[in-house]
Amino acid sequence: MARARTTLRDVAQKCGVHLSTVSRVLNRKEGYAISEEVADKIRKAAAELGYKTNPFAYSLRVNRSFTVGVLVPDLSNPVFPPIIRGIEHRLAHSGYTAFLGDTDNKVEEEHRIIERMKGRQTDGLILATAHRSDDLIKTCIAEGYHVVLINRSVEDTAVASVINDDAAGIEMAVRHLLELGHRQIAHVAGPQEISTGYQRYLAFLDVMRKQGLEPDEELVAFCHAYSEDEGKLALTRIFESGKRFTAVVAANDLLALGCYDAIEQQGLTCPDDISVTGYNDMPFANKFKPPLTTIHIPLYQMGERAAEAVLTMIQGPLSQPQKITVHPELVLRGSTGPRG
Amino acid sequence: MARARTTLRDVAQKCGVHLSTVSRVLNRKEGYAISEEVADKIRKAAAELGYKTNPFAYSLRVNRSFTVGVLVPDLSNPVFPPIIRGIEHRLAHSGYTAFLGDTDNKVEEEHRIIERMKGRQTDGLILATAHRSDDLIKTCIAEGYHVVLINRSVEDTAVASVINDDAAGIEMAVRHLLELGHRQIAHVAGPQEISTGYQRYLAFLDVMRKQGLEPDEELVAFCHAYSEDEGKLALTRIFESGKRFTAVVAANDLLALGCYDAIEQQGLTCPDDISVTGYNDMPFANKFKPPLTTIHIPLYQMGERAAEAVLTMIQGPLSQPQKITVHPELVLRGSTGPRG
DNA sequence: TTGTAAGCGTTATCAT
DNA sequence: ATGATAACGCTTACAA
Numbered sequence: 001m002a003r004a005r006t007t008l009r010d011v012a013q014k015c016g017v018h019l020s021t022v023s024r025v026l027n028r029k030e031g032y033a034i035s036e037e038v039a040d041k042i043r044k045a046a047a048e049l050g051y052k053t054n055p056f057a058y059s060l061r062v063n064r065s066f067t068v069g070v071l072v073p074d075l076s077n078p079v080f081p082p083i084i085r086g087i088e089h090r091l092a093h094s095g096y097t098a099f100l101g102d103t104d105n106k107v108e109e110e111h112r113i114i115e116r117m118k119g120r121q122t123d124g125l126i127l128a129t130a131h132r133s134d135d136l137i138k139t140c141i142a143e144g145y146h147v148v149l150i151n152r153s154v155e156d157t158a159v160a161s162v163i164n165d166d167a168a169g170i171e172m173a174v175r176h177l178l179e180l181g182h183r184q185i186a187h188v189a190g191p192q193e194i195s196t197g198y199q200r201y202l203a204f205l206d207v208m209r210k211q212g213l214e215p216d217e218e219l220v221a222f223c224h225a226y227s228e229d230e231g232k233l234a235l236t237r238i239f240e241s242g243k244r245f246t247a248v249v250a251a252n253d254l255l256a257l258g259c260y261d262a263i264e265q266q267g268l269t270c271p272d273d274i275s276v277t278g279y280n281d282m283p284f285a286n287k288f289k290p291p292l293t294t295i296h297i298p299l300y301q302m303g304e305r306a307a308e309a310v311l312t313m314i315q316g317p318l319s320q321p322q323k324i325t326v327h328p329e330l331v332l333r334g335s336t337g338p339r340g
Numbered sequence: 341m342a343r344a345r346t347t348l349r350d351v352a353q354k355c356g357v358h359l360s361t362v363s364r365v366l367n368r369k370e371g372y373a374i375s376e377e378v379a380d381k382i383r384k385a386a387a388e389l390g391y392k393t394n395p396f397a398y399s400l401r402v403n404r405s406f407t408v409g410v411l412v413p414d415l416s417n418p419v420f421p422p423i424i425r426g427i428e429h430r431l432a433h434s435g436y437t438a439f440l441g442d443t444d445n446k447v448e449e450e451h452r453i454i455e456r457m458k459g460r461q462t463d464g465l466i467l468a469t470a471h472r473s474d475d476l477i478k479t480c481i482a483e484g485y486h487v488v489l490i491n492r493s494v495e496d497t498a499v500a501s502v503i504n505d506d507a508a509g510i511e512m513a514v515r516h517l518l519e520l521g522h523r524q525i526a527h528v529a530g531p532q533e534i535s536t537g538y539q540r541y542l543a544f545l546d547v548m549r550k551q552g553l554e555p556d557e558e559l560v561a562f563c564h565a566y567s568e569d570e571g572k573l574a575l576t577r578i579f580e581s582g583k584r585f586t587a588v589v590a591a592n593d594l595l596a597l598g599c600y601d602a603i604e605q606q607g608l609t610c611p612d613d614i615s616v617t618g619y620n621d622m623p624f625a626n627k628f629k630p631p632l633t634t635i636h637i638p639l640y641q642m643g644e645r646a647a648e649a650v651l652t653m654i655q656g657p658l659s660q661p662q663k664i665t666v667h668p669e670l671v672l673r674g675s676t677g678p679r680g
Numbered sequence: 681t682t683g684t685a686a687g688c689g690t691t692a693t694c695a696t
Numbered sequence: 697a698t699g700a701t702a703a704c705g706c707t708t709a710c711a712a
Contacts, residue, residue, distance in 0.1 A: 007689055018699045023691065033697055052459055056405070057689030060396035060704050075421040076623050085415060085442055097460060100440045102425055119392055120437060228627070257627055283416050287568070287597060289629025347705055358683050363707060373681055397705035400688050 006049040014045045022046070026053070059121070066096050068124040068310055069117030071110065075102045077226065077254060078282040079299060080128065083150060086303020087126060094311055096123075103129050105225060110136060118145075124310040130154045131193050146313040148322075150306040153195045160313065160321035162306045166196055169295040169328035170203035173249050173277040176293070176330055178211060181339035182247040182275060186219040188234045188259055190226055190251035197223075200251045200279065218243040223255060231258020232265075239266055246274060246339050253278035253285050253294055256335070260288065271337035281331055290334030297328050346389040354385045362386070366393070399461070407437050408464040408650055409457030411450065415442045417566065417594060418622040419639060420468065423490060426643020427466060434651055436463075443469050445565060450476060458485075464650040470494045471533050486653040488662075490646040493535045500653065500661035502646045506536055509635040509668035510543035513589050513617040516633070516670055518551060521679035522587040522615060526559040528574045528599060530566055530591035537563075540591045540619065558583040563595060571598020572605075579606055586614060586679050593618035593625050593634055596675070600628065611677035621671055630674030637668050 008026075012019035017038060025034055025042045045051075059065050070087055072080045088098050099122060101113035110129055114136060117125060124146035130137060134154045140147050141159055149161035177185055187204045190197025201220070208215040218241040221234035231250060238245070239262065250256035256278030263270050270276050270290055278285060278294035285292040309322050348366075352359035357378060365374055365382045385391075399405050410427055412420045428438050439462060441453035450469055454476060457465060464486035470477060474494045480487050481499055489501035517525055527544045530537025541560070548555040558581040561574035571590060578585070579602065590596035596618035603610050610616050610630055618625060618634035625632040649662050 005689090009689080019689090020691080020700075021698055023689095024698085027691080035697060038697085054400070054689050055460055056396045056400035057704090058691080060394070060400055060688090060706090061690045061692085063704075065396070075425060076418070078416070078418065078624075081415040081421070084440075085444075088440070088442065092456070097439055097456065099437055100424075100428070102428065104425075116432070116437065120395055284418075284624060287628060345705090349705080359705090360684080360707080361682055364682090367707080375681065378682085394705050397688090398707080400690090400704090401706045401708090403688075 005054060006051045007054065008051075011042065011045045011049055011051050014049065015041050017042065026051075064123055064314075065121045067099055067120065067122045068096060068126060068307075068314075069101060069114075069120070069122040070098045070126045070128075071101045071103055071113060071117075072128045073103050073105045074226075075100075078284055079151075079253075079280045082283065082299035083128065083303040083306075086300040086305075087150075087307045088303075090304040090307035091311070096307075096311065098126075107131075107136075114140065123314045124148070126150055126306050126310055128152065130195065132195050132198060133193070146310055148306045148310045148313070150302060151196065155195070158321050160309050160323065162302050162309065162324040162326065163195070164297040164302070164326050164328050166199035166328075167203040167206070169279060169297070169330075170200050170249065171207045172328065172330040173279070173295055174204065174207040174211075176332070176336065177247045177249070177275060177277065180247075180275065180336060183213065183339075184216075184219065184243075184245040184247070185213075186221075186235070186238050186245040186248045187215070188231055188238075188248055188250040188255050189220055189222045190255065191224055192222060194226075196279075197226075197251055204249055216243060219245055223251070226252050226254050228254050228258040228261065231255030232261040233258070235259045235262035236265070247336070248274060248276050250276060250278050253280045253282045253292060256292055256294065257288065260335075271335050272340055275336040275339075277336060286333060293333045293336040294331055295328045296331045298326055302326055345394060346391045347394065348391075351382065351385045351389055351391050354389065355381050357382065366391075404654075405461045405463055406435055407439055407460065407462045408466060408647075408654075409441060409454075409460070409462040410438045410466045410468075411441045411443055411453060411457075412468045413443050413445045414566075415440075418624055419491075419593075419620045422623065422639035423468065423643040423646075426640040426645075427490075427647045428643075430644040430647035431651070436647075436651065438466075447471075447476075454480065463654045464488070466490055466646050466650055468492065470535065472535050472538060473533070486650055488646045488650045488653070490642060491536065495535070498661050500649050500663065502642050502649065502664040502666065503535070504637040504642070504666050504668050506539035506668075507543040507546070509619060509637070509670075510540050510589065511547045512668065512670040513619070513635055514544065514547040514551075516672070516676065517587045517589070517615060517617065520587075520615065520676060523553060523679075524556075524559065524583075524585040524587070525553075526561075526575070526578050526585040526588045527555070528571055528578075528588055528590040528595050529560055529562045530595065531564055532562060534566075536619075537566075537591055544589055556583060559585055563591070566592050566594050568594050568598040568601065571595035572601040573598070575599045575602035576605070587676070588614060588616050590616060590618050593620045593622045593632060596632055596634065597628065600675075611675050612680055615676040615679075617676060626673060633673045633676040634671055635668045636671045638666055642666055 008019040012022045103109040130152040153161045189201040221237045223230035278292045281294045281296035348359040352362045365379045443449040470492040493501045529541040561577045563570035618632045621634045621636035
C-alpha cells in the first residue's frame with residue numbers, strides 16, 4: 001500500500017489544464033462540450049500515468065460505495081458458492097463489488113454483520129439468511145435500504161426476492177416416489193421458521209392429500225437446522241417411532257445426506273430399502289453413494305438475478321419490489337428406486 | 341441507502357462544541373486532554389444520534405480502506421469456505437472486511453480481479469491462487485502491496501505465506517499405505533505449476549525411494565487442474581497403461597473423488613481392490629462412499645493466521661516476510677485397506 | 681482544554 | 697470550451 005496514486009491534479013498538471021476539465025473528460029457526461037483535441041491529450045496522459053479514480057473521494061462525493069453486502073447463513077453449505085458466484089459475476093459487470101458475510105446460522109451474528117455492512121455504506125443488501133418473520137429485515141427496509149432476499153423469503157413484508165417454487169419442487173419429488181410405488185412416505189422437514197422449511201412441509205402435506213394419502217404425523221420429523229446431523233437425528237426419530245415407510249422426502253440435500261447415515265445405521269440400504277430425495281441439487285449431490293435424486297434449482301442464475309434486482313433498485317426509484325420465482329426440476333439419480 | 345447519516349458536525353452542534361473536539365473524543369487518541377465532562381456529553385450525544393464514522397471520509401483522510409482482498413481459484417471447492425471463514429473472522433476482529441474474488445482458475449480473471457482490488461484500495465491481499473512462478477504476485481510485491489499467500493506458495497520470490505508441510509503429509513499417506521502392505525502405489529499428481537502439486541509429487545517420489553521402491557513412471561499421471569474430472573481421467577490413464585497397482589495417492593481430495601469414479605468404471609471397488617488417499621480433508625470428505633482417508637490440514641486456522649499476517653504487515657513496517665507452516669495429520673477412514 | 685483550518689481527491693455549480 | 701470553487705466528512709497540526 002501507500003503507493004502514491006496519480007490524482008486528477010497530476011494529469012491536469014501534465015496537460016496544462018484544470019483538474020475539473022480532466023474530471024469532465026474522464027467521466028464523459030452527456031451533453032458536455034470538450035474539444036476533441038484536449039480530450040485526447042487528457043485521455044492519453046491519464047493512461048500513461050495510470051490514473052485510477054480514488055474510490056474514497058469518489059464515494060464521499062457521490063455518496064455511494066458501489067458495493068453490496070451479501071449474507072449467507074453458512075458458506076460451507078455447497079449451495080451458496082454458486083449463488084455467490086452468480087451474484088459477484090453480475091455485480092462486477094456493473095462495477096460493483098460484494099462484501100461477503102457468513103452469519104454461521106446465528107441471529108446474533110446476523111445483526112453484527114448487518115451493522116458492519118451498514119457501517120461500510122453498502123448500496124444494497126442481498127440476504128440468504130431470511131427468517132419467515134424477520135424483524136432485522138423489516139428494520140432494514142424501513143430504514144430505506146435496498147434489500148433483496150435470495151432462496152428464502154419473509155412473510156408480511158414487501159421485499160424483493162428471488163426464490164424457487166418450493167411447492168412445485170416438492171410435488172415433483174413426491175409424485176416421482178408415488179410413481180415408483182411408494183405409499184408410506186416420510187418427510188424430514190426443515191426448520192419451520194425458515195420459509196423453505198415451512199413451504200416444503202406444507203407442500204408435502206398438500207400433495208399427499210391430493211393423492212388421497214393422509215400423511216401420518218409420525219412420519220414427519222422437524223429439523224432445527226439444515227445440517228447433516230439434524231437430518232440423521234430426524235430420520236432416526238422416525239425409525240424409532242416404529243412406523244413403517246419406504247421413502248423419505250428430505251427438505252434439502254444436507255438433510256438427505258443425514259438420512260443416508262440414519263438408514264445405514266439401521267442396517268438398511270438406500271434405495272433398496274428406503275428411497276431418499278433431496279432438494280437444491282447442490283454441488284457433489286451426484287458424488288455421494290448413492291448419487292442423490294433431488295430437485296435442481298438454478299443457483300448461479302438465482303444469484304445473477306438477485307444482483308440484477310438489487311442493482312435496479314439502487315439505480316431507479318423503488319417501485320414495487322420485484323418477486324422473482326424460478327422453476328425447479330427433478331433430477332433422477334440413484335437414491336430412489338421402486339418400492340422393494 | 342441515502343439515509344442522511346449523522347456527522348461529526350451534527351453531534352458537535354448538539355453539544356455546543358467544535359466538531360474537532362468530537363472527533364478527538366470519539367477517537368480516544370493517547371495523550372489527548374479532554375475534560376471528562378464534555379467527553380461524556382459527546383459520547384452520549386453520539387450514541388443518541390447513532391453516529392457512525394463515514395468510511396469514505398475516513399479512508400480518504402487516512403488513506404486506508406480497512407479492507408483486504410481475498411482471491412480463491414474456485415469457491416466451489418469445499419476447502420475454501422473454511423479458509424475464508426477463518427480469514428473473515430480474524431479480519432472482522434480488527435475492524436477489517438474482506439473483498440472476495442473467485443478467479444475460476446483462470447489467469448486472465450486473476451488479473452482482472454487483482455486490478456479491481458487495487459482499484460478498491462485494499463490494504464492487503466490474501467491469495468490462494470499462487471502459481472509456482474507467478475509474475476502477477478511478483479508485480480504486486482514490487483509495487484509495495486502487502487500480500488500473503490495461503491495454501492500455495494511461489495518460488496524465488498520473498499513473500500509471506502501460510503502453507504502446510506506437503507512433504508510430511510504425503511509421507512504419512514504413503515507410509516500408511518506401505519503399512520497396509522501395498523507396494524505398487526500410483527500417484528495422481530496435481531498441476532505441476534502449482535506448488536502443492538509439485539511438492540506432493542516430489543515428496544511421493546522421495547518417500548517411495550526411501551523405502552527402496554523405485555517409483556514406476558507409468559504409475560504417475562498428472563492433472564491439469566484440481567477437479568474430479570481430471571482425477572478420473574488421470575487414473576483411467578494409469579489403468580490403461582496396464583500396469584498393476586493396488587493403491588493410489590491422490591494429490592488432493594477432489595482428485596481422489598475422481599479416482600473413485602475411475603475405479604468404479606473399471607468394475608473395481610475401493611478399498612477392496614484399490615486403496616485411495618486424498619489430501620486436505622475437505623468438508624464432506626467423510627461423507628463419500630467410502631469415506632475418504634486423507635491428510636487433514638487446519639483450514640480455518642490457516643485462514644486466521646493468513647489474516648493475522650496480513651494485518652501485521654499492514655500495521656508495522658514490513659520486515660522479513662513471515663513464512664508459516666502448519667502440520668498435516670493423517671485421518672484414517674474407509675478408502676484404504678490392506679492389500680487385497 | 682478546546683477551537684481553527686488545511687487538506688485528502690472527487691464532482692458539480694458557478695463563472696468566464 | 698474551460699477554469700475556479702464549494703462541498704462531501706473526516707483527521708490533525710497549530711493556535712489560543
